[in-house]
Amino acid sequence: MSKITSLADLRRIKEEVQSKIKLRENSDNPEQVVQVKVGMATCGIASGAREIMKYFVEELEQQAVDAVVTQTGCMGYCYAEPTVEVILPHKAPVVFGFVTKTKAEEIIDTYIKKGKLIDGIIPITFKTIDE
């Protein structure tokens, strides 16, 4: 493959890809797809949230899961960063803490694909001591 150096090259790649894949019907309708939100505040970034977000984007695409990966702010669980919030279609959001690549793999395989809950969930009702 030739080296990509200009926007024209990018456009060429896009056209190649476009002819290969069918348009995703759900991409404009977030209710229907899996939403993955990675905590991307100072605490998250310092704990490696960037690598985790990249991993989710790559893996979900690789495994053909219809998902939108995005960033979110600090949820107050700085001790448990990187945190990832997963919203399956028509389900309540679930927040996972201490997400490593191994954990991310488990989240994709067990929670996102099969809908089974796994260890490492931060309860929404959790409050810090002075709240």
Next chain:
Amino acid sequence: MKTLADHILDIVQNSIRANATLIEIIVEEDKKNDLCILLIGDNGCGMSAEVLEKVTNPFFTTRKTRKVGLGLSLLKQNAEMANGRFNIRSELNKGTEVEATFQLSHFDRPELGEVWDIFYLTMLANKNVEIIYGHKTNKGSYKISSTEIRENTGGVSLQQTEIREAITDLIKNNITDIQ
């Protein structure tokens, strides 16, 4: 923060929280004058002079979820550790500009890191924000805008493997060319 790219990612989150619609990131590597300059500007909600004064205090934050705000403080510390300076200008309802300078060859200057990844992940997560990335060296300069990328990839998801790789390669190759 291990790299300057992580710092950029962090500061850009501030701009996004300030409801900016345009964020400009400029990295300058000036070997002649031994300088590395990081400039991040936005058209977000800005800050009052009162807030601006407290902004590099690690125990100041506007968030309700925690009581410390380390983003700008860490950048300031890193810049000053690498023989540089830190500057922030802001005007209410106009926007904010953060400038950090480093001595390019300083041992304590964090390496630049994978800026292309930062650019990609930020534009992926913020559809309605235009992000401009500029990189200057003594050999030349390169500038890319998220709007240009969106125009050239319309109809295909940015998360598509080929597109993701093409976007990051595009930036990586152009920056490498001017090193």
